[in-house]
Amino acid sequence: MNIESFTPPRRTLMGPGPSDISPAVLQAQSRPIVGHLDPLFIKMMDEIKLLLQYAFQTENPHTFAVSAPGSAGMETCFVNLVEPGDKVVVCINGVFGQRMLENVERCGGEAVVVEDEWGQAVSVDKVAAALEQHSDAKFVAFVHAETSTGVASDAQALCALAKRHGCLTIVDSVTSLGGIPLKVDEWGIDAIYSGSQKCLSCVPGISPVSFSPAAVEKLKARKSKVQSWFLDQTLVMGYWSGEQKRSYHHTAPVTALYALHESLLQLYKEGLENAWARHAAMHQELKAGLDKLGLTLTVDEAIRLPQLNLIAIPEGLDDAAVRKQLLEDYNLEIGAGLGKFAGKAWRIGLMGYAARKENIALCLAALAKVIQQ
Amino acid sequence: MNIESFTPPRRTLMGPGPSDISPAVLQAQSRPIVGHLDPLFIKMMDEIKLLLQYAFQTENPHTFAVSAPGSAGMETCFVNLVEPGDKVVVCINGVFGQRMLENVERCGGEAVVVEDEWGQAVSVDKVAAALEQHSDAKFVAFVHAETSTGVASDAQALCALAKRHGCLTIVDSVTSLGGIPLKVDEWGIDAIYSGSQKCLSCVPGISPVSFSPAAVEKLKARKSKVQSWFLDQTLVMGYWSGEQKRSYHHTAPVTALYALHESLLQLYKEGLENAWARHAAMHQELKAGLDKLGLTLTVDEAIRLPQLNLIAIPEGLDDAAVRKQLLEDYNLEIGAGLGKFAGKAWRIGLMGYAARKENIALCLAALAKVIQQ
Numbered sequence: 001m002n003i004e005s006f007t008p009p010r011r012t013l014m015g016p017g018p019s020d021i022s023p024a025v026l027q028a029q030s031r032p033i034v035g036h037l038d039p040l041f042i043k044m045m046d047e048i049k050l051l052l053q054y055a056f057q058t059e060n061p062h063t064f065a066v067s068a069p070g071s072a073g074m075e076t077c078f079v080n081l082v083e084p085g086d087k088v089v090v091c092i093n094g095v096f097g098q099r100m101l102e103n104v105e106r107c108g109g110e111a112v113v114v115e116d117e118w119g120q121a122v123s124v125d126k127v128a129a130a131l132e133q134h135s136d137a138k139f140v141a142f143v144h145a146e147t148s149t150g151v152a153s154d155a156q157a158l159c160a161l162a163k164r165h166g167c168l169t170i171v172d173s174v175t176s177l178g179g180i181p182l183k184v185d186e187w188g189i190d191a192i193y194s195g196s197q198k199c200l201s202c203v204p205g206i207s208p209v210s211f212s213p214a215a216v217e218k219l220k221a222r223k224s225k226v227q228s229w230f231l232d233q234t235l236v237m238g239y240w241s242g243e244q245k246r247s248y249h250h251t252a253p254v255t256a257l258y259a260l261h262e263s264l265l266q267l268y269k270e271g272l273e274n275a276w277a278r279h280a281a282m283h284q285e286l287k288a289g290l291d292k293l294g295l296t297l298t299v300d301e302a303i304r305l306p307q308l309n310l311i312a313i314p315e316g317l318d319d320a321a322v323r324k325q326l327l328e329d330y331n332l333e334i335g336a337g338l339g340k341f342a343g344k345a346w347r348i349g350l351m352g353y354a355a356r357k358e359n360i361a362l363c364l365a366a367l368a369k370v371i372q373q
Numbered sequence: 374m375n376i377e378s379f380t381p382p383r384r385t386l387m388g389p390g391p392s393d394i395s396p397a398v399l400q401a402q403s404r405p406i407v408g409h410l411d412p413l414f415i416k417m418m419d420e421i422k423l424l425l426q427y428a429f430q431t432e433n434p435h436t437f438a439v440s441a442p443g444s445a446g447m448e449t450c451f452v453n454l455v456e457p458g459d460k461v462v463v464c465i466n467g468v469f470g471q472r473m474l475e476n477v478e479r480c481g482g483e484a485v486v487v488e489d490e491w492g493q494a495v496s497v498d499k500v501a502a503a504l505e506q507h508s509d510a511k512f513v514a515f516v517h518a519e520t521s522t523g524v525a526s527d528a529q530a531l532c533a534l535a536k537r538h539g540c541l542t543i544v545d546s547v548t549s550l551g552g553i554p555l556k557v558d559e560w561g562i563d564a565i566y567s568g569s570q571k572c573l574s575c576v577p578g579i580s581p582v583s584f585s586p587a588a589v590e591k592l593k594a595r596k597s598k599v600q601s602w603f604l605d606q607t608l609v610m611g612y613w614s615g616e617q618k619r620s621y622h623h624t625a626p627v628t629a630l631y632a633l634h635e636s637l638l639q640l641y642k643e644g645l646e647n648a649w650a651r652h653a654a655m656h657q658e659l660k661a662g663l664d665k666l667g668l669t670l671t672v673d674e675a676i677r678l679p680q681l682n683l684i685a686i687p688e689g690l691d692d693a694a695v696r697k698q699l700l701e702d703y704n705l706e707i708g709a710g711l712g713k714f715a716g717k718a719w720r721i722g723l724m725g726y727a728a729r730k731e732n733i734a735l736c737l738a739a740l741a742k743v744i745q746q
Contacts, residue, residue, distance in 0.1 A: 001420075004638075005635055005638060006404070006635070007404065008404055008631075011406070011407050011408065015408055024378075028378065030399045032399075033391055035391060038381075038700070040381055044379045067578060071602065074602075075602060099602065197624055203406070203628045204624045204625065204626050205440060205578060227601075228479065229448060249444075250443070251443065251568065251577045251578075253576065253578025255576045256626065258379055262379070265377075265378060268376070327411070333408045333411065
């Protein structure tokens, strides 16, 4: 075999994730490895919990990081909380709502699907109607920020509605955490997961998760074992929690957690409100430039995510060829459309460390060159 | 909150994993991030597959890395292959055999347990007897190198036996891969998983996995969906394989895979046989030094793992105090005993990059100072 060490070029990542990583986070990741039960490492994990509580705006003691990507964070919420036969209202307005449905079904839950068009927010009215009709529903599950469509749904209203019907909420915040307002305790979210590689600008592969006391109670009252050993929170928490000795569950991804610690610390130092404001401001800057290029955003302003912008691909342009040229000539990655938007839209991410003026300037200049050829 | 960046000291890791990481691997991990669908990254993933095929000594096309730790690799094998009602002979001679049993039960499989004492190898005779008695068994599952006890079992004999009874084999090679001879195709292993953080000396958090064509056939013939969406191989392989376009499944842990690529490349350059010989030689060097200190290995020579050495803790010594002093005064981590060996044995790992003369010299010198006080 003729294989050499992998030496990637410096790309600018403005797709739907992974996003650009700051030098400080990459550097943190390459510090010397310590054991996953080292007292210094355990202390760092405790700090990660505090920093995650801040990022999620929660006091949930059950707040930690799953040792796997956001999809595993999603699965963590469903397999631990949904028992066979539990009825779950699942809101679908894009790829990730669909994935929630897959999870519900694979846990043996009974799904009540509330569908909205791709590019629209989850309809609070439709969810209300579903809850009226299914008074035995135990959960409402929805995606706060749909990565496939660039749409924000009203998490606060959906959670308030779910509470009025006695339901627990399971919320996907993979793309929202750190990018737009998200207040777990104030909004009454019961189970939430996110990803490391979006607005946290950390390396991919880690999924922050938080469970409310009510969710923990539901978990503790389970009649059957959690179907996944790896994601079983009753076991994992022996490692992430406890005043006494931490017990071994699995070997934590030590260096990825160094990176998460550093990225969360940077978010804390910047301040959540400032981070949200920065994403909003950079979105405006991008939009102004796109307007000048005659490119239009596909999502209505009221429900548009500042950190993930869907751009309608103008007629006559070759989607893949444009992205290929941006990558090859400018080392710039933008995202393809997903699902119903494949070939019809590009996704330009302004997430975390990528939400900077220099990235926007590059992106607009490169796009201008490539599409005006 | 008063939280600073995490700046760990340089530890020498001689526990049961994570093991020492070479500077080249740590450096590879901190290279600039690229997208998980970037053509350069896809090419690197293809190289990882080739390098893993070499490490596993297999031509299985279904060879790749699970985006999560070894425990998730274990779960990948069980949830994909074992269907509800399938009978599985599970061999238990330590912690990880026990974990296999948990997995079988959580998939709805029917376990036939073959137990051997901790510190003993899996008895081929007992497995033969179990297979005679349960002619409808579909799988034999066992741990090649038990990390909790430092014992090697005869994977070749167990696989040959399983084949004679028409069973597929599921093999844990978390601690064996790269450290002792392991030949997936020659021995007829059907499903195997490992970990990145043992003898591969890569960062923790990734689990190499390989399925034989017979295992893939069993997967494809499933009547029910795989209960885990995240680990469902029928979906994951759309990302890791295929001549055509790779389809998005989850966001791969990009930088951890850089590290895996580099660590596998180093193993390839050293050569498997040389790596096995180095582990054996370093074990002899450690043993000679332990003999001089009057410390004894707990495992019989014939079944002893060179890369993971269980040392009986001499009477009168305080297990935790010794390990604490090694860590604090010498930045040296050795492992505690697990399960039945807690408080009774230390585990000294000589894995991958940790299997070097300088580490052994430090370990012996530090142990001498601490235990002879």
